Amino acid sequence: MYQSIILGSILLVSLYILKRVRVRNPKLNMPPVPRYKIPIIGHTYSYFFNSEEFFKQCKKEHGDIFSVYVWGQVRTIIGKGYIHEILARDEAFSFGRAFLKRVPYDVLLKNMGIIDPAILLKDYIFCKLSFYSERMQKSLYSATQKHFNIGDQPKVFDNLYHIMTEVISSPIANIFIGEEESKYDEIITAFADFTSGISIFLMVPPFLDFIYPGLHNYAIRVIVKSGLFNPAAKNRDALIKHIKKQVCKRLQEKEKYGNSWKRPDDFLQDILERDGFDANNINYASLSDKIFVFLFASIHTTAGGCANVMMDLASRPQYIQELYEEQLEVHKEADENGILPFEALNNMKKLDSCIRESLRLAGHIVTLEHLTLKDYTFSNGLQVPKDRIINIYTDDVYEDESLQGPNPKSFEPFRHVDANVPASKLGKNYLPFGGGKHACPGRHFAINEIKFFMHNFILNFNFRTKSGKIEERMRVGPLAFPSSNGIIIEKRVK
Ligand code: HEM
Numbered sequence: 001m002y003q004s005i006i007l008g009s010i011l012l013v014s015l016y017i018l019k020r021v022r023v024r025n026p027k028l029n030m031p032p033v034p035r036y037k038i039p040i041i042g043h044t045y046s047y048f049f050n051s052e053e054f055f056k057q058c059k060k061e062h063g064d065i066f067s068v069y070v071w072g073q074v075r076t077i078i079g080k081g082y083i084h085e086i087l088a089r090d091e092a093f094s095f096g097r098a099f100l101k102r103v104p105y106d107v108l109l110k111n112m113g114i115i116d117p118a119i120l121l122k123d124y125i126f127c128k129l130s131f132y133s134e135r136m137q138k139s140l141y142s143a144t145q146k147h148f149n150i151g152d153q154p155k156v157f158d159n160l161y162h163i164m165t166e167v168i169s170s171p172i173a174n175i176f177i178g179e180e181e182s183k184y185d186e187i188i189t190a191f192a193d194f195t196s197g198i199s200i201f202l203m204v205p206p207f208l209d210f211i212y213p214g215l216h217n218y219a220i221r222v223i224v225k226s227g228l229f230n231p232a233a234k235n236r237d238a239l240i241k242h243i244k245k246q247v248c249k250r251l252q253e254k255e256k257y258g259n260s261w262k263r264p265d266d267f268l269q270d271i272l273e274r275d276g277f278d279a280n281n282i283n284y285a286s287l288s289d290k291i292f293v294f295l296f297a298s299i300h301t302t303a304g305g306c307a308n309v310m311m312d313l314a315s316r317p318q319y320i321q322e323l324y325e326e327q328l329e330v331h332k333e334a335d336e337n338g339i340l341p342f343e344a345l346n347n348m349k350k351l352d353s354c355i356r357e358s359l360r361l362a363g364h365i366v367t368l369e370h371l372t373l374k375d376y377t378f379s380n381g382l383q384v385p386k387d388r389i390i391n392i393y394t395d396d397v398y399e400d401e402s403l404q405g406p407n408p409k410s411f412e413p414f415r416h417v418d419a420n421v422p423a424s425k426l427g428k429n430y431l432p433f434g435g436g437k438h439a440c441p442g443r444h445f446a447i448n449e450i451k452f453f454m455h456n457f458i459l460n461f462n463f464r465t466k467s468g469k470i471e472e473r474m475r476v477g478p479l480a481f482p483s484s485n486g487i488i489i490e491k492r493v494k
Helices: 003-024 046-049 051-062 079-087 095-102 117-124 127-148 160-177 187-202 215-226 231-260 267-274 284-315 317-331 342-345 347-359 394-398 442-461
Strands: 066-070 073-078 156-157 367-372 389-392 463-466 474-476 479-481 487-491
Touching: 003 463, 046 051, 046 066, 051 066, 051 394, 066 231, 073 079, 079 117, 079 389, 079 394, 095 267, 095 367, 117 127, 117 267, 117 284, 117 389, 127 160, 127 231, 127 342, 127 442, 160 187, 160 231, 160 267, 160 284, 160 442, 187 231, 187 284, 267 284, 284 347, 284 442, 284 487, 317 342, 317 442, 317 463, 317 487, 342 442, 367 442, 367 479
Parallel strands: 073 389
Antiparallel strands: 066 073, 156 487, 367 389, 463 487, 474 479
């Protein structure tokens, strides 16, 4: 027993020393590392429990680029002066590779094959935003009716993020696997459950990396492979069942109607045709994983964005009336079924500004994790090695008056109305969608969804926080998530 403890301790200390040697790579002009008191723990405590103050202090002492020692590894933090280098140099910094270190998609979606999600989405979905607008509105409207089904009495809703993953899963299912299958609760639950499952990978801090860098990733891969926690395996059967049903139906109809068959418009049909559809050899596991890969990117982010906008307004109900008046005016453009023309989105100026403000103040202190693909020298001469985790110090951007205007951290929903900067417009003072070549290609799609959802929500309901106070974001270390506290919703008397 004692022997194992002694051996274990020697191993830990050796690993620690080895890691420190790597931190001080003598060949590179590395960013400064602030002093820390406890070996192995390093800056982890301040990073996790006092991140806002900790990073302010680090920046004050060390400038725009510095490294911190957390979860047993060194990561480099990039302040506002150098963020553009990370976003512009995709040969050196990768958001996707850093994401894979946290979420093992290669194991979760092992049947996916090689695809470029951004290109597929651009080719098949984002070029048809106006075409999909009516379906997006209808499915958002019916999902809202279902999930915010209240009578004449006010009702409390807790955990908006959870509810919104179900609401947003509805238009996503409609556009990705078709109108018919999106009507099944089983599919909506599978989409939402997969999304919430993946978000857990991002929320769990990599404790095991204290023992050895990379051990956390190794452990989660084992857990996923063993099936102990695998949101894709859990929901794959449901997705395959519905895809199969659709594919069989489409094959039969195509056979029956020949050239007069009206091909359904959705992503499923697009990728079937793109992959040289062989009716006798359909790989359903591969098809389902190709759909899964888009779900987290499109549902988690948009549901979180919606939940934040709702909570920000519920916290400040004094702004809702002005937004209501704007939506009433916009709604005059709706047809007899309540469907707005695509162009009506441009007239929701105040709502758009409010959404931009909510995304701007999402609350992360550092975020947009990237991984270095090679040794890199910043324009100030500091260097980082290959395989280094890089975090962008977003709070540095959002608390800067010269970039944001007066009271930069206060939520002012109409701050952007006159500035002609819609919520989807990227800028060096606005980073929710990243930037550069890999800036989120789904941002217009996402903002449209949030606007259509909020349009109906504001027209139909009054809402306020249950606590009667401003609800802040839920903080997990330097990251922020929508508050899970309740809001009270009641039907608007028209
Ligand atoms: C409010 C909602 C959303 C937010 C905040 C968001 C945020 C982001 C961010 C920060 C990135 C990384 C950008 C970078 O590397 O610089 C990204 C990438 C991406 N997003 Fe979004 N996103 C949202 C909605 C969506 C939606 C609805 C879709 C798809 C329908 C989508 C698809 C993607 C894809 C495919 C990428 C990878 C782009 C690439 O690597 O080239 N996103 N998103």
